[in-house]
Amino acid sequence: MKTVLITGASSGIGKETAKLFVQNKFRVVATARNLDRMADLAQLGCL
Numbered sequence: 001m002k003t004v005l006i007t008g009a010s011s012g013i014g015k016e017t018a019k020l021f022v023q024n025k026f027r028v029v030a031t032a033r034n035l036d037r038m039a040d041l042a043q044l045g046c047l
């Protein structure tokens with residue numbers, strides 16, 4: 001399983017990119033300044 005690191009994943013392009021990688025079976029490590037807006041990505045399996 002490949003791993004990707006995405007910064008700015010709480011909204012916009014970063015969030016949609018994280019979702020796309022999760023759907024394509026990548027391990028996603030996501031970072032952002034606003035952790036409250038990352039709950040849905042955590043439910044998808046992002047670290």
